[in-house]
Amino acid sequence: MAAPIQRTVRILFRLSSSTLQPLRQYPSILQRLPVRTCPGLPLLVPPSHFYCKAASLHEDAVQAAEALSRYKDRPWDYLESEEYIERYGTSPVWEGYRRNHKGGIPPQKTRKTCIRGDKICGNPCPICRDPNIIIHHQNVKLLQQFISPHTGMVYDSTQTGVCMKQQKKLNEAITTAQDHGLLPFQIPFVEYSGEDYSNSHDAVGTTPSPPSLTIGDTWYKWYSEMTPDENQVAKVKKTYKAYLK
Amino acid sequence: MAALGTARCLFRSYSRAKNVQKSKQMLARCTTRTLCSATQDNALSDGAKPQFTDPAVQDILTRITGLDLQKVFRPIKQELKPPTYKLMTDEQLQQAMESAKEEAKKLLQMPPVLPERKPINDVLSEDKILDGMDTAKYVFTDITYDIPHRERFIVVREPNGTLRKATWEERDRLIQTYFPKDKRKIVPPLIFKEENLKMVFSQDRHEDVLNMCLVQFEPDSSDYIRVHAATYEDLEKHGKYELLRSTRHFGGMTWYLVNARRVDGLIVDLLKRELLQDAVSLVSLFHMVHPHSESAQEAASQQATGTDLLKIYAQKESQRAGYIELALQAYEQIADKSSAA
Numbered sequence: 001m002a003a004p005i006q007r008t009v010r011i012l013f014r015l016s017s018s019t020l021q022p023l024r025q026y027p028s029i030l031q032r033l034p035v036r037t038c039p040g041l042p043l044l045v046p047p048s049h050f051y052c053k054a055a056s057l058h059e060d061a062v063q064a065a066e067a068l069s070r071y072k073d074r075p076w077d078y079l080e081s082e083e084y085i086e087r088y089g090t091s092p093v094w095e096g097y098r099r100n101h102k103g104g105i106p107p108q109k110t111r112k113t114c115i116r117g118d119k120i121c122g123n124p125c126p127i128c129r130d131p132n133i134i135i136h137h138q139n140v141k142l143l144q145q146f147i148s149p150h151t152g153m154v155y156d157s158t159q160t161g162v163c164m165k166q167q168k169k170l171n172e173a174i175t176t177a178q179d180h181g182l183l184p185f186q187i188p189f190v191e192y193s194g195e196d197y198s199n200s201h202d203a204v205g206t207t208p209s210p211p212s213l214t215i216g217d218t219w220y221k222w223y224s225e226m227t228p229d230e231n232q233v234a235k236v237k238k239t240y241k242a243y244l245k
Numbered sequence: 246m247a248a249l250g251t252a253r254c255l256f257r258s259y260s261r262a263k264n265v266q267k268s269k270q271m272l273a274r275c276t277t278r279t280l281c282s283a284t285q286d287n288a289l290s291d292g293a294k295p296q297f298t299d300p301a302v303q304d305i306l307t308r309i310t311g312l313d314l315q316k317v318f319r320p321i322k323q324e325l326k327p328p329t330y331k332l333m334t335d336e337q338l339q340q341a342m343e344s345a346k347e348e349a350k351k352l353l354q355m356p357p358v359l360p361e362r363k364p365i366n367d368v369l370s371e372d373k374i375l376d377g378m379d380t381a382k383y384v385f386t387d388i389t390y391d392i393p394h395r396e397r398f399i400v401v402r403e404p405n406g407t408l409r410k411a412t413w414e415e416r417d418r419l420i421q422t423y424f425p426k427d428k429r430k431i432v433p434p435l436i437f438k439e440e441n442l443k444m445v446f447s448q449d450r451h452e453d454v455l456n457m458c459l460v461q462f463e464p465d466s467s468d469y470i471r472v473h474a475a476t477y478e479d480l481e482k483h484g485k486y487e488l489l490r491s492t493r494h495f496g497g498m499t500w501y502l503v504n505a506r507r508v509d510g511l512i513v514d515l516l517k518r519e520l521l522q523d524a525v526s527l528v529s530l531f532h533m534v535h536p537h538s539e540s541a542q543e544a545a546s547q548q549a550t551g552t553d554l555l556k557i558y559a560q561k562e563s564q565r566a567g568y569i570e571l572a573l574q575a576y577e578q579i580a581d582k583s584s585a586a
Binding site for chain 2: 149150151152153178179180181182184185186187188189190191192193195196197199201202203204206207209218219220223
């Protein structure tokens with residue numbers, strides 16, 4: 001009884017490995033899909049069931065690939081869509097996320113990045129776990145979720161749980177949005193007292209040009225043709241007569 | 246020697262004559278306010294053209310701006326600390342309110358309104374011997390700490406050998422590099438582009454734009470004047486004067502509108518909010534700045550004050566005369582009722 005079962009198991013596994021090969025391109029998507037739990041992979045499941053499952057997984061991967069690009073051009077549309085509301089409701093994207101770390105005190109910095117190449121880590125950060133959430137400077141509603149409404153400061157990555165790469169992108173997007181005027185921020189008060197705006201000092205006012213230029217001469221006298229004094233030339237020639245050819 | 250003596254005598258007599266002339270003018274001004282207001286006397290007494298910094302003008306503008314402590318000291322987004330509670334007597338509370346008013350007056354200090362700065366293009370030297378020596382410009386800045394930025398020498402050596410003074414934009418960039426001011430950027434933020442300005446105005450954030458402009462630009466630069474003009478135009482177009490009331494920018498906006506002779510919207514807004522005194526002061530400021538206009542001459546001839554000024558303005562100068570007269574009638578009715586009751 002055990003031997004034929006073992007043989008079928010080996011055959012099944014070989015088949016499964018061969019069918020899962022085309023899906024190796026999308027391992028990240030596989031992991032990000034809602035987990036299809038097949039409780040304790042039954043050993044006596046016929047191979048046809050595996051083929052159907054592989055095909056449906058392939059379709060889901062394709063759909064997920066389309067979903068990746070669906071909000072790429074307009075990432076702010078996702079925050080109004082039904083799937084967003086169903087998944088997050090009114091709470092911010094990072095609420096409820098819990099970092100996995102050893103000991104009671106979490107490390108001062110979150111992980112460097114959740115996605116390396118094609119591989120995604122276990123327990124990805126709130127931004128990496130949802131491919132539809134794209135950090136863009138025009139995606140103001142998303143950026144607002146990461147800014148404290150009371151102090152106006154950006155939340156630290158230890159508070160929200162995002163990886164360092166996404167935190168850096170977030171900071172850059174927030175500064176760009178503030179530059180464009182999409183996000184308000186506190187502006188310091190400028191004092192105007194005791195400053196002289198007459199612009200009469202030489203450094204910023206007009207200096208009169210030197211008389212040589214006003215006459216029409218060049219800047220230095222030797223820029224233009226300089227005819228030597230005949231007497232001086234004669235005297236010099238006389239002193240060096242022995243050396244002249 | 247004799248010539249000197251005569252020169253001295255002549256000088257003394259001339260100065261005496263000048264003094265006599267001046268005193269005569271003073272007498273003329275004091276005694277008669279002649280009917281022909283377009284004479285030289287009035288022009289001389291106004292100072293030829295009232296400037297923004299004149300005390301009379303500043304006084305009117307501060308009065309019109311108002312002092313709403315709730316708006317001036319509204320909570321801003323900053324680092325939070327736990328609140329402090331103080332137990333005060335009535336007198337101490339009074340004193341605290343007074344000091345708060347002083348602080349508010351400092352915060353409502355109006356930024357300067359200056360004419361646009363003239364571009365700098367002075368050549369200090371033309372050394373053709375250095376032509377082609379390098380492919381880049383060299384900028385030499387005087388980084389002595391204690392001199393004002395407007396007296397700082399910044400010169401540029403071009404690749405063709407000319408040594409010239411740096412232009413205003415180069416000056417601003419370099420002074421920000423060596424002596425950085427808080428929150429001022431080397432490259433002006435993109436919010437000051439036309440499209441972004443329009444978007445921000447649609448969100449009613451005019452005050453933020455003006456504050457950012459104060460931080461970023463110098464008061465006499467062309468960008469500062471352009472952004473301020475765009476903001477004031479948008480406010481006037483939509484009638485959103487309330488956004489700037491009780492801020493430091495209200496005076497500047499009023500001055501811009503008075504110089505452009507487009508105060509109708511503002512007067513209407515003041516009357517809607519039942520600020521009659523402010524409307525009267527605004528009309529008197531208008532007459533001060535444009536003494537040769539019809540309503541100014543009419544008012545000077547009739548020595549009008551209060552609501553009469555408004556009536557004269559409404560008849561002569563305004564395009565929305567109907568509304569102003571209606572509002573005045575309503576105000577008079579209310580005043581009569583309150584005096585009767």
